[in-house]
Amino acid sequence: MEKISAFGEHLKIGGAEVGRKMSAGMSSMSFTMNPCDIRAVPNFYAAQLQLCCPHTPTSYPQARRVHAHMITSGFKPRGHILNRLIDIYCKSSNLVYAHHLFDRIPEPDVVARTTMLAAYSNSSKPNMALEIFNTTPFSIRDTVLYNAMITAHCHNDDGHAAVKLFREMRRDDFTPDNFTFTSVLSALALIADRETHCQQLHCAIVKSGTGLVTSVVNALISAYVKCGSSPLVCSSSLMGAARKLFDEMPVRDELTWTTIITGYVRNGDLDTARRVFEGMDEKLVVAWNAMISGYVHDGYVSEALEMFRMMNLSGVKLDEFTYTSVLSACASARLFLLGKQVHAYMLRTEENLSRDFLLSVNNALISLYWKCGKIDEAHMIFSNMPVRDLVSWNAILSTYVNVGRINEALSFFNEMPERNLLTWTVMIAGMAQNGFGEEGLKLFNQMKSKGLKPCDYAFAGAISSCAVLAALEHGRQLHAQLVQLGFDSSLSAGNALTTMYARCGVVEAAHCLFLTMPFVDSVSWNAMIAALGQHGHGAQALKLFEQMLEEDILPDRITFLTILSACSHAGLVNQGCSYFDAMYGSYGIRPDEDHYARLIDLLCRAGKFSEAQDAIQRMPFEPGVPIWEALLGGCRIHGNVDLGVEAADRLFELRPQHDGTYILLSNMFANVGRWDDVAKVRKLMRDRGVKKEPGCSWVEVENKVNVFLVDDTSHPEIQAVYNYLEELGLKMRKLGYVPDTKYALHDVESDQKEIGLSTHSEKLAVAFGLLKLPHGATVRVFKNLRICGDCHNAFKYMSKVVERDIVVRDGKRFHHFRNGECSCGNYW
């Protein structure tokens, strides 16, 4: 035997000298063999490859050196040596190279096939994995191959396929082993009707004799836990089954403990999770992390931070999961300084932070910064990141979406190297929140055409888009799809549907939905209270609010905004004022400018101008646009010209290009017959180049949206509409309707007063709806601007003449006209 320390000098195989051709890198190798014995060669290579430890950074260069040696020496690897090479290439992410080798094997054995299959599955290439499986002759298949394919289906999020394959392998007499059970159990998390499967698998495991194997019981516990977090089953009994397994298993390992703890965390039982955690002898990082993230997820920020402190004291090494959870806790509690301290502590104490460590921490930092209102700083972190992943992109996208900087968000969206379901969902919801309903629906369809299956959040975004557009039929269709897909118990979708039905004018449907939702949160309550308020059911809105308090749901700033609006719409001044006082007094929520604006609105509508002015004086900040707008609106209703002019002046300073102020001011002058001032306002508007947003109304008929503008002549059936309006006008006048010409000025550009009135867009849309919708059906019309006073009056008469309900949503609120009355009680 000859000791060889460098290839270059000595190695000869089969008489061929190969050493000089080897790369310099080979000189680091050292091994012993008999160069004359040709039979030893495969063993020599096998031993060399055995030294390459997969998943380590050196395995790939080592394997390449050995491989290069084979090539130059003319050795053709086969069997287990080839399989080993393929395996190392796969595990060091050199899939192309591995495939190249695999492809040249005339009849690859089941081991080579399994290796390649798993590699494709791990690299998100499910079709390639499936192809390998399907082309494997039945005669050489074995349990391991099936196990790998079941796992591949799991990686592809196809739980049903995994379960189906499990059934097939049993039918074909392959015996499931530990790996089979752990894999198929993890597939259950992906399917909806998992509970039965879980119990059946439990039986099969007991029968198979693997029921006491720790890894199998761990997977079974995990499966029961995941069944329990499905909203439609009784979680306590399933958690009970999981706990029984935990208590009775002979040997527990690290995974067992963390599985049961995360089980309790996921099922919202943090107290039990904590007790089990306390029972652990040696508390592992993963268990600490599970507890911290559980507390963060359920909003127990101080407990999460306390856990973090204790963990740090216990001497366990903190990892990126710990830091990201803690930073997320700081973000959700808006504890900006603490978050920065945690970050600083990490930089001070942790050494040699890996790429992945920094990546996930930076991702968490982006959301800490934006949630604490520091948008530019969040962007700075994003820009300075040496590597970004999808999470980073989604975080920065959410940043801009959430502050309503939709154009910037859109450019991030377009720039992103890859997108996932969450990306689309954020963008769709962002469009809807910012009033771009059409764009929201367009993105929703685009997402589907890319083959992505929308989740309930994505549906919620699309449904909100329908709410913006008042596209009731479209919204109903999405609702039907939700039910078909089994998302009908989803909280986010339910909340979106409540709002959609309300904003499309069907407050009854909104209420019905709210009452049948299996789970509700404060958003649901807020949505329903807002729905009732917008539709003029002030008393019902307040009743629902009281009910919310009785059920121990804490009101938030949004709740009070909706309550104050409801009081304002229904003229409930005293109640509104006392709720305003209770906000801080009883619930510790400081009123912000929007709350004050609603208070001013409430007071002004009731003509209490001195109280309104007092409130403005008392505000702890300078009044801005919402305050002056509310004041001007109230002044218009009550003809308080002096105060109105003052408010308008402030608005001209703050927002000179906004048309609404000019229109309100001009209407106010018109109301009191100050025509010279009306003319002055119109001149001012012209001089400043301010254009009035054209009035536009629409009505949905047979799933088609029909849009009407002022003096419309473009709609194909417009002549019939004009004729019908004339016919209605005669009947209305008989009942006492007199057109109010001063509202003609609502449309500043129209000089033909009475004619102008009869052709307001809302009148055209209502008439069209009455003509086209089935007899007796409620007509629902939507207008971009506030409804005109004369139209408001006319619709009251119209509802009596035609004996039908007419619902109009204008820029501010809903009006339900029935039998000569309007639900708004003439506040609008």
Next chain:
DNA sequence: GTAGGGTTAG
């Protein structure tokens, strides 16, 4: 050759 726990983006 195959499996199983914790994180950051709504």
